[in-house]
Amino acid sequence: MSKIYINTELGTEKRCTRCGDYYPLDTDFFYKNGVWRGKIQWTSHCKACFTETYRGDK
């Protein structure tokens, strides 16, 4: 199993559970999904996949 989070020279990256690619964990690549115990929660899909699945099939 591959990790969801990896640490790179540029900081933490998170794997999108849909496309399987790693992206920097910030608002350029992921949507915030609220805050839990003072920590930001991120959606499990990257922005591109999130937008696709949210819109549904076309």
Ligand SMILES: [Zn+2]
């Ligand atoms: Zn994705």
